[in-house]
Amino acid sequence: MSLAPGPADAPGTSRSTSATIQPNILRYLIVVADERGIDLRPLLEQVGLDETVMRSAALRVSYRQGSALIRRALELTGDQRLGLKVGAAQHLTAWGMLGFALSAADTLQHAIETGVKYQNLSGAMVVWSAGVSVRDDAFVLRAELPDPAIDPNLAGFLIEEAFASVVTLSRLAIRPAFAPRTVEFSFPPPRQIDVYGALFGCPVRFGAPANRLVIDSEWARARMPGRDPVTYASTLELLDAQAASRRDQQDLLEVLEVSVAQSLPVVPSFGEQARRHTTSERTLRRRLADCGTTYEALVEGVRRERVEQLLLRPELTLRDIAHRSGFSDERALRRAVRRWHGTSPVHLREQMLRRTRHAP
Known part of the structure; x- marks a missing residue:
């Protein structure tokens, strides 16, 4: 299930221009930048947005608009771990109706599988998939880039934001003690490795074959406090x-x-x-x-x-x-x-x- 298929979708255009993504990541990006004294609002007009429009619940942005704003934010802040900070700043309420559904799910695994099923409604800028490992019953969440040719800085931001948001929202929904078994990134190890362990609370591997977040079955089966089948x-x-x-x-x-x-x-x-x-x-x-x-x-x-x-x-x-x-x-x-x-x-x-x- 791809949010933004590549240029081969149609002659002369690509779906990356379609305004179909909820701008949750961009809203939190602006908040995190504000905390650092950097105002990203002037950049909104450069990508065809403005602050008033960003407050609209009906707003959808294109993958191209989102990518352009993230790239400029990375340049202005000089923070290559900006994705981790944006992911860690999020709340389930930003996901609207989907966030409400996740809160009412039966278990953490059930909630994550629901998020994967409705990922096109979540504002995700990666392609999610999930499944249970036949080897040890662990629950594995995978994140892929919609376009493997994007530049490494943007790719790192998107994957780091994706995993950081999952861990942060799981802690808010289940218990603050939640931690994955492992987190694996396909990109090479960065200079600042300690920040990953501090955020995820588990071993973090770089240069892996895929971007994966592995959750022990005990955590995956943990009951959601707000579960309600109706x-x-x-x-x-x-x-x-x-x-x-x-x-x-x-x-x-x-x-x-x-x-x-x-x-x-x-x-x-x-x-x-x-x-x-x-x-x-x-x-x-x-x-x-x-x-x-x-x-x-x-x-x-x-x-x-x-x-x-x-x-x-x-x-x-x-x-x-x-x-x-x-x-x-x-x-x-x-x-x-x-x-x-x-x-x-x-x-x-x-x-x-x-x-x-x-x-x-």
């Missing part, structure tokens, strides 16, 4: 309805994104899109509002992705890129890249090519 069942009905609605929303966004991407450098008008969907402009605008976005923001996301794809091709000039992305000229392209990334297209190209060369 409340749990009724909450799942609401979550199923949300999941069905989310699928419809994601389908709409992806169809529109593909339509825009295939039409570039010409951008179809909103009226034309409504006609293609045999609906009125008012209805289509309302459906996009239900998705937490607008047609203008969707077009912006597709053009941004196209620019970033083309910048990775050194043989293309800025004039070529501007034309193929639907900009009137190079100046319009420069203004857009400055708005998105806070830098020039030339500098961004250098950064992206350098990052590609250093990718594992």
Whole structure:
């Protein structure tokens, strides 16, 4: 179950531009940065968000928006263990209805399996899976990256935040003494290893074949203090309805994104899109509002992705890129890249090519 499949999903676009992820991680990222005296709010506009919108319960962000904000936060703070801190700052209440369902589950394992099942509603930016080990009956939770080609700093943040949040929320839900048997990371050991043991309270292994959090069966079978089968069942009905609605929303966004991407450098008008969907402009605008976005923001996301794809091709000039992305000229392209990334297209190209060369 992938939150953000890669660019092969459709010609010229990828689902990473679809605004379908709850911004729980970003909200806590802002809180943690605030505690360190770093204001990330100016960066929100660069990724098409703002503080008022971030307070909306209906807000959904794209994987691309979330990744961009996290990368900039890592650069500004200089803290390579920022993911651990963001994960450790979280509460079940941030997960809304899903958090309520987890609290009403029967056991910790049951709660985690529920979270995995409804991960697309949780704001997760990794792909979760879970199962019981046939060898020793331990409960194993795995986290994979939706795109294995992302840069190591972002990858480390996402995996560390994921495991830190699971351990933190388990302690809040069960007992403060909770600790996994082991935590395994696929990336090499960092300089600061002691912070991992202090947070997880168990042996931590680096350079492992996969990112895994192993929980002893005694902890996995621990009863949830707020367990209630009736409340749990009724909450799942609401979550199923949300999941069905989310699928419809994601389908709409992806169809529109593909339509825009295939039409570039010409951008179809909103009226034309409504006609293609045999609906009125008012209805289509309302459906996009239900998705937490607008047609203008969707077009912006597709053009941004196209620019970033083309910048990775050194043989293309800025004039070529501007034309193929639907900009009137190079100046319009420069203004857009400055708005998105806070830098020039030339500098961004250098950064992206350098990052590609250093990718594992």
